[in-house]
Amino acid sequence: MKKLLLLGLMTLGISVLSACTLGTGNDGDRSITIYSERHYESDQNLFDQFEEETGVSVNVVKASADELITRLEQEGSDTEADLLLIADAGRLGRAKDMNLLQAVESALLEERIPEIYRDIDDTWFGLTKRARVIVYHPDRVSESDLSTYEALGDPVWENRVVIRSSTNIYNQSMIASMLAIHEEAYVRDFVSSLVGNFARSPEGNDRDQAKAVMAGLADVAILNTYYMGKMAYSSDPFEVEVAEALRVFFPNQETTGTHVNVSAIGLTKHAKNVDDAILLMEYLAGEEAQGVFANANYEYPVNENVEAHELLSSWGDFVAQDLSLTQLGVYANEAAILMDEEGWE
Amino acid sequence: MRLRQHLHSFSIVSIIVFVLVLVVFLQLFAGFTGEASDAWIHIKEYLLFDYIKNSFFLVLFTALFSAVFGFVGAYLVTFYEFPFRKFFGWAMILPLAVPSYIAAYIYGDMFSYTGIVSRLLRGIGIVSQIDVMSLFGASMIFALTLYPYVFMTVRSSLNKQSNEIYESARLLKVSKSKIWRKILLPLSRPALVAGVLLVVLETLNDYGVVKYFNVRVFSFAIFDAWFRLGDVGAAIRLSGVMLIFVFVIVVIERVLRRNKVYYTLQGRKRLRKALSTKAKVFGYMALGFPLMFGFIIPVIYLSYYSLLTYSKTLDMELLYVTVNTLSISVVATLITLFIALFVANLDRFTTSKFFKRMINFITLGYAIPGAVLAVLVSLFFIGMDRDLVPLYQLFGVDKTLVLTRSLAMLSFAYILRFLTLAFNNIESTYQKIGPSYTEASYTLGQGKLKTLWSVDVPMLKDGLIFAFVIVFIDVVKELPLTLILRPTNYDTMATKVYQYASDEMIHEASLPSLLLVSVGVIMIYLITHRKLKKRVK
Numbered sequence: 019m020k021k022l023l024l025l026g027l028m029t030l031g032i033s034v035l036s037a038c039t040l041g042t043g044n045d046g047d048r049s050i051t052i053y054s055e056r057h058y059e060s061d062q063n064l065f066d067q068f069e070e071e072t073g074v075s076v077n078v079v080k081a082s083a084d085e086l087i088t089r090l091e092q093e094g095s096d097t098e099a100d101l102l103l104i105a106d107a108g109r110l111g112r113a114k115d116m117n118l119l120q121a122v123e124s125a126l127l128e129e130r131i132p133e134i135y136r137d138i139d140d141t142w143f144g145l146t147k148r149a150r151v152i153v154y155h156p157d158r159v160s161e162s163d164l165s166t167y168e169a170l171g172d173p174v175w176e177n178r179v180v181i182r183s184s185t186n187i188y189n190q191s192m193i194a195s196m197l198a199i200h201e202e203a204y205v206r207d208f209v210s211s212l213v214g215n216f217a218r219s220p221e222g223n224d225r226d227q228a229k230a231v232m233a234g235l236a237d238v239a240i241l242n243t244y245y246m247g248k249m250a251y252s253s254d255p256f257e258v259e260v261a262e263a264l265r266v267f268f269p270n271q272e273t274t275g276t277h278v279n280v281s282a283i284g285l286t287k288h289a290k291n292v293d294d295a296i297l298l299m300e301y302l303a304g305e306e307a308q309g310v311f312a313n314a315n316y317e318y319p320v321n322e323n324v325e326a327h328e329l330l331s332s333w334g335d336f337v338a339q340d341l342s343l344t345q346l347g348v349y350a351n352e353a354a355i356l357m358d359e360e361g362w363e
Numbered sequence: 364m365r366l367r368q369h370l371h372s373f374s375i376v377s378i379i380v381f382v383l384v385l386v387v388f389l390q391l392f393a394g395f396t397g398e399a400s401d402a403w404i405h406i407k408e409y410l411l412f413d414y415i416k417n418s419f420f421l422v423l424f425t426a427l428f429s430a431v432f433g434f435v436g437a438y439l440v441t442f443y444e445f446p447f448r449k450f451f452g453w454a455m456i457l458p459l460a461v462p463s464y465i466a467a468y469i470y471g472d473m474f475s476y477t478g479i480v481s482r483l484l485r486g487i488g489i490v491s492q493i494d495v496m497s498l499f500g501a502s503m504i505f506a507l508t509l510y511p512y513v514f515m516t517v518r519s520s521l522n523k524q525s526n527e528i529y530e531s532a533r534l535l536k537v538s539k540s541k542i543w544r545k546i547l548l549p550l551s552r553p554a555l556v557a558g559v560l561l562v563v564l565e566t567l568n569d570y571g572v573v574k575y576f577n578v579r580v581f582s583f584a585i586f587d588a589w590f591r592l593g594d595v596g597a598a599i600r601l602s603g604v605m606l607i608f609v610f611v612i613v614v615i616e617r618v619l620r621r622n623k624v625y626y627t628l629q630g631r632k633r634l635r636k637a638l639s640t641k642a643k644v645f646g647y648m649a650l651g652f653p654l655m656f657g658f659i660i661p662v663i664y665l666s667y668y669s670l671l672t673y674s675k676t677l678d679m680e681l682l683y684v685t686v687n688t689l690s691i692s693v694v695a696t697l698i699t700l701f702i703a704l705f706v707a708n709l710d711r712f713t714t715s716k717f718f719k720r721m722i723n724f725i726t727l728g729y730a731i732p733g734a735v736l737a738v739l740v741s742l743f744f745i746g747m748d749r750d751l752v753p754l755y756q757l758f759g760v761d762k763t764l765v766l767t768r769s770l771a772m773l774s775f776a777y778i779l780r781f782l783t784l785a786f787n788n789i790e791s792t793y794q795k796i797g798p799s800y801t802e803a804s805y806t807l808g809q810g811k812l813k814t815l816w817s818v819d820v821p822m823l824k825d826g827l828i829f830a831f832v833i834v835f836i837d838v839v840k841e842l843p844l845t846l847i848l849r850p851t852n853y854d855t856m857a858t859k860v861y862q863y864a865s866d867e868m869i870h871e872a873s874l875p876s877l878l879l880v881s882v883g884v885i886m887i888y889l890i891t892h893r894k895l896k897k898r899v900k
Contacts, residue, residue: 057862057866084589085847089851092767093763096762096763098851185577185591221496221497223575226471229477232477234490253870256476260477351592351593354592358405359409363577
């Protein structure tokens with residue numbers, strides 16, 4: 019009898035634990051669930067604002083992009099997710115290939131978001147842009163020394179370049195964009211010569227690359243624009259110092275344009291609240307929300323009616339790659355494999 | 364008849380656990396049967412050699428450093444008397460409260476261009492930068508945060524070694540180096556090796572440090588294959604290779620230890636020698652260095668940045684996260700202890716070879732790195748949920764992934780992983796008590812569970828509390844399992860810290876990190892001081 023009791027207690031313990039997490043769904047009248055990779059407070063404020071305006075509450079599930087995609091795949095038609103928000107077009111391309119997204123027809127989205135920042139099949143829509151730029155120290159490099167990403171493979175840059183790991187999705191998408199534009203052999207040459215010029219084997223995050231340039235470990239780094247913004251307005255005065263000392267250069271202005279990636283949103287295949295979900299997508303592409311994105315996180319708004327943050331404007335206009343970002347997903351795996359093969363750690 | 368004799372609550376619980384572990388493992392073999400995918404061929408060609416090489420060197424350096432920190436510390440506090448000896452006796456365990464990944468974020472930041480160390484160096488005119496984000500730096504961080512395992516096992520073995528051997532050796536004018544070579548090291552070797560093994564297994568389990576430093580070892584590789592290359596099959600194959608690697612290490616340990624435990628019962632109270640002034644300087648340095656870098660500096664750093672960032676990070680969510688962390692850790696730890704108690708009891712009295720082997724197999728859990736276990740457990744639960752759909756429908760639940768999306772999956776993984784730790788602690792306490800009381804109770808006609816509750820548990824109390832604390836701290840710190848297996852939107856302190864760090868908000872991670880460390884510190888303080896009080900009595 020007692021044995022049974024003890025065994026019973028154990029199962030009870032486990033089932034209570036399970037029960038605790040079962041009833042977490044929002045029972046409000048109208049609500050949508052969004053799987054988001056972005057953990058910014060400004061995003062939450064936008065969702066709150068949206069609820070106030072429309073009465074639709076937004077339940078956010080946060081995790082890394084890969085985790086969310088894996089989860090969405092496992093859940094299949096049981097998923098509660100209506101929307102998927104990820105900071106990389108390549109990853110959304112993967113979600114699309116895995117048949118996790120569905121097409122959205124919305125005149126508002128088409129009007130607000132330029133064509134190259136939307137998926138060809140309308141399964142995802144870019145919301146904010148970031149450019150992957152060259153950051154340099156003006157004491158050691160003059161602007162005229164810089165021209166293209168490819169030029170960083172030249173022998174003069176030996177031991178002078180830092181960039182983070184090839185496992186990072188921004189790098190993967192950057193190389194994918196090149197594969198979309200050029201022949202594979204051309205890109206392979208570039209990657210191989212760039213790796214040869216690394217001042218150290220890749221480590222740390224984007225900010226760490228800027229700091230390495232500041233420290234004199236290297237003269238140039240490749241990183242995303244908004245990290246310069248974040249450092250310029252950091253609570254750490256020493257990061258501000260780094261941001262003020264370094265300069266931003268937009269490469270490939272005369273050739274293919276600077277690589278641009280987006281944070282983008284897609285409607286999931288098994289979304290239960292399609293109309294409200296599309297309402298939120300349209301809201302996020304609208305001028306008010308785009309202004310919030312631009313100012314809180316130093317990203318470029320996709321909506322051309324909205325101004326970028328003054329810091330970003332101060333760097334001037336630039337020519338972006340004229341490439342449908344759908345291609346980032348198409349070439350993602352090829353890029354990952356190519357970087358491994360050329361020894362980019 | 365024989366069968367009935369073997370079937371009782373202890374063996375039934377053990378068999379259930381055994382079957383579960385076995386089924387989970389079968390996933391691994393199933394993964395090997397399929398055709399090799401492109402991703403796997405790619406990994407084998409370009410990456411596998413590096414993974415093996417890096418894992419080897421990371422393990423080697425970490426083992427060496429942690430052995431030195433832990434052994435020297437334990438030796439000093441056991442054999443010598445000096446001011447603050449008692450303080451060091453428990454403070455040396457404190458770095459265990461600092462998860463390795465948090466130490467990595469801290470030192471990564473301190474040594475970065477804007478970090479305090481580089482700034483100070485520049486202040487005195489040294490411009491070169493120390494690169495902590497390397498394989499060597501990572502092994503130092505692991506050693507500094509994990510050496511307490513060595514410290515604890517070695518100290519408890521030294522405490523058991525008879526004083527007379529050392530006194531006789533000294534009377535016979537045996538040189539100090541010879542005492543070390545011929546007595547101290549050989550006698551302590553089993554404990555040293557066992558402690559280092561724990562450190563090594565924890566190192567291989569880590570995902571946070573190696574991810575941040577970009578040190579490509581197995582756990583890194585498994586997540587990379589699974590997520591970046593999107594290939595679960597390749598991840599499973601890598602897990603297989605990693606397990607071979609781990610088992611080689613476990614076998615080396617068994618050979619080095621040859622299952623020997625040397626100790627003689629302590630005779631007289633140990634007379635601790637005073638340290639000469641020169642030796643005192645060395646002694647304080649040997650104790651102070653790991654304590655300083657493994658605990659004090661990280662805590663100062665975390666406190667400082669918690670003060671700077673609390674307005675951003677102190678909110679209701681942090682309260683939920685704290686409650687989440689504590690509640691799941693308590694529940695998982697209790698269930699783990701409970702099962703370990705049953706398995707340990709089966710282990711004590713069974714003569715069956717089958718059961719002995721079964722127990723060996725069950726307690727392999729700790730050797731399986733979190734990344735591997737995460738892959739296997741999630742596959743297992745998804746399969747189970749698909750099978751259970753009719754049952755769910757019976758209860759009117761119109762979902763498939765019921766268990767997979769609940770805390771059951773995470774708790775299950777915790778139990779599998781930490782059962783070994785709980786079992787080892789309980790078993791060693793049982794060894795000290797011996798079987799006679801329990802046997803007497805059986806002879807007097809008390810049932811097994813009644814005896815367990817009213818005879819064993821009161822005697823095991825200290826051992827159980829110790830086991831609880833060790834397992835609890837480990838669960839609270841656990842990252843890779845929690846990250847992958849947690850239900851949606853369920854954050855623990857560990858995942859919260861990881862999230863801030865991966866958003867490049869290292870300073871904002873300070874407050875949850877500090878909370879996490881505090882939980883460990885409180886637990887360590889409680890057990891070490893409980894014991895001290897008893898000894899005084």
